[in-house]
Amino acid sequence: MKSRIYSFLCLLVLLSSCKDQEKVIDYLQIADGSFLAIEELHGNLEVPWEMQYLPSEHAIYFTQIKGKISKLDLSTNKMKDIYHVPNVFHQRTLGLLGLAIHPNFEKNPFLYICYTTKEGEELFSELSRLEIHEDKVVNTKLLLKIEGGTGHNGSRLLFDQKGYLFWATGDVHSETHAQDSTTLNGKVLRMTADGLIPVDNPIKDSYVYAWGFRNIQGMTETSLGHIFTSEHGDAIEDEVNWIRPLNNYGWIEIEGFHDTAEEKAIAAKSPRTEPSRSWTPVIAPSALVYYGNNLIPSWNNSLLLGTLKSQSLRILKMNSEQNEITQEEIYLKDHYGRIRAICVDTTGNIYLATSNRDWNPQSSFPKKTDDRILKLHPTKDIPKTFLSRFKENKVKATDGKTLYNTYCASCHKEDGKGIKGNFPPLQDTEAVRNSERLLQSVFKGVNGKIEINSVIYEGQMPPFNFLKDEEIQAITNYIRSNFGNQFSEIGLQEIKVARERHTK
Numbered sequence: 001m002k003s004r005i006y007s008f009l010c011l012l013v014l015l016s017s018c019k020d021q022e023k024v025i026d027y028l029q030i031a032d033g034s035f036l037a038i039e040e041l042h043g044n045l046e047v048p049w050e051m052q053y054l055p056s057e058h059a060i061y062f063t064q065i066k067g068k069i070s071k072l073d074l075s076t077n078k079m080k081d082i083y084h085v086p087n088v089f090h091q092r093t094l095g096l097l098g099l100a101i102h103p104n105f106e107k108n109p110f111l112y113i114c115y116t117t118k119e120g121e122e123l124f125s126e127l128s129r130l131e132i133h134e135d136k137v138v139n140t141k142l143l144l145k146i147e148g149g150t151g152h153n154g155s156r157l158l159f160d161q162k163g164y165l166f167w168a169t170g171d172v173h174s175e176t177h178a179q180d181s182t183t184l185n186g187k188v189l190r191m192t193a194d195g196l197i198p199v200d201n202p203i204k205d206s207y208v209y210a211w212g213f214r215n216i217q218g219m220t221e222t223s224l225g226h227i228f229t230s231e232h233g234d235a236i237e238d239e240v241n242w243i244r245p246l247n248n249y250g251w252i253e254i255e256g257f258h259d260t261a262e263e264k265a266i267a268a269k270s271p272r273t274e275p276s277r278s279w280t281p282v283i284a285p286s287a288l289v290y291y292g293n294n295l296i297p298s299w300n301n302s303l304l305l306g307t308l309k310s311q312s313l314r315i316l317k318m319n320s321e322q323n324e325i326t327q328e329e330i331y332l333k334d335h336y337g338r339i340r341a342i343c344v345d346t347t348g349n350i351y352l353a354t355s356n357r358d359w360n361p362q363s364s365f366p367k368k369t370d371d372r373i374l375k376l377h378p379t380k381d382i383p384k385t386f387l388s389r390f391k392e393n394k395v396k397a398t399d400g401k402t403l404y405n406t407y408c409a410s411c412h413k414e415d416g417k418g419i420k421g422n423f424p425p426l427q428d429t430e431a432v433r434n435s436e437r438l439l440q441s442v443f444k445g446v447n448g449k450i451e452i453n454s455v456i457y458e459g460q461m462p463p464f465n466f467l468k469d470e471e472i473q474a475i476t477n478y479i480r481s482n483f484g485n486q487f488s489e490i491g492l493q494e495i496k497v498a499r500e501r502h503t504k
């Protein structure tokens with residue numbers, strides 16, 4: 001009898017582990033040699049922008065950019081739609097973005113969300129509180145409304161350990177907001193759970209907690225209570241910053257570390273805070289989540305960073321004081337596409353959400369079942385095939401194709417076809433044929449309304465004047481002799497003259 005029960009139990013164990021293995025879509029070997037299994041929990045989503053884990057329900061609440069709020073029950077893997085925010089305005093990067101759960105949800109069943117709205121021709125970012133009862137929204141309250149823009153609307157929400165709510169906002173492409181401490185854009189704002197200004201905020205009667213930001217896309221708090229953000233730079237210098245009260249992080253006058261003569265002069269006059277880490281070429285950092293769990297011991301005490309352009313999960317290991325990033329490991333590079341949202345459950349399992357149905361999918365995405373929520377957890381399985389850590393090639397590229405793919409292809413695409421209405425094509429257009437106009441675009445960037453092949457573009461392209469003359473020559477000539485283009489070669493002298501004209 002005993003042995004029969006025993007074999008029955010074995011069968012159960014076998015079945016359940018078979019079931020688990022069925023869901024595993026990949027294995028990943030991490031730097032310490034151990035393996036993580038990766039399961040797909042859910043597919044066919046549209047740009048899950050933020051995921052927050054609620055321990056008491058063992059569930060993930062998440063937003064999708066067009067306005068939906070849903071709940072994924074991790075015990076049953078069932079998804080339930082909770083709400084559609086009625087006044088969300090979605091276009092390109094605008095829509096329903098950040099989400100936070102009240103730290104005492106059982107007593108105060110509130111979700112906090114931020115999103116874009118449009119009134120007439122004017123855009124706004126709203127922060128609202130939703131009261132939840134039996135998975136339905138029974139009450140909504142607008143807590144704060146700030147200027148919105150056609151891009152750079154941030155934003156993330158975070159409750160710190162003391163119960164204050166932080167809102168990281170974007171500069172809405174303004175040239176003055178980030179350096180103006182009296183406006184609420186390009187800032188980290190701090191408020192009470194009721195949306196009021198705390199009496200101990202660093203500026204009296206102001207939400208402003210820290211300033212000098214361009215477009216924050218990730219925010220988290222470490223176990224020691226340090227707040228970190230991730231931020232999109234222009235064509236250079238994406239950043240992760242350690243946020244402290246009243247510090248000025250430099251944008252729009254300073255990008256990244258204080259490493260040019262102009263930047264040093266500015267920082268000498270009035271104090272500016274340097275980032276904890278910066279990336280050039282840019283990686284487009286997004287979700288930033290502190291990992292303080294021993295389930296994956298070698299990742300304990302690190303920041304998990306999801307990236308869009310570089311399509312990866314990065315492990316930023318921290319020192320024990322949690323004020324420095326000491327090491328970076330790169331995983332899943334280009335494998336699942338853009339990673340925008342991350343959360344961690346109490347056990348230490350990690351959840352990622354892809355963002356391949358957004359305005360700027362990278363080549364060979366979206367896949368059929370995008371966007372997806374994936375789960376990463378340690379496994380004792382010894383897989384035959386697996387993904388491994390990505391090693392960056394630090395050799396500096398000089399050929400036109402590699403330079404183009406590094407600096408231009410994330411928007412104009414590897415085939416130069418762009419994305420209609422968002423990024424103009426570089427094939428057979430006057431903007432590429434006319435060498436003077438092409439060089440002006442590269443040195444000064446492009447702004448405002450332009451028409452190419454009778455399609456209107458109203459985007460922003462950053463200047464690439466930080467590239468060397470030889471690099472610009474290689475890129476522009478690559479464009480002029482590819483994608484079906486057969487335009488004459490640009491010489492180094494013409495580039496030198498154009499630099500003089502456009503950057504002095």
Ligand code: HEC
Nearest residue numbers: 407408411422431441446447448450457458459460461464
């Ligand atoms: C972050 C996205 C992005 C990147 C990276 C980017 N561009 Fe652009 N580019 C744009 C957008 C958006 C426009 C249209 C701007 C507008 O509507 O005003 C544009 C326009 C252009 C134009 C047309 C300008 C005209 O005169 O009509 C050229 C040429 C161009 N880009 C070349 C490049 C080259 C070369 C690179 C790499 C060195 C590059 N771009 C990198 C977004 C980008």
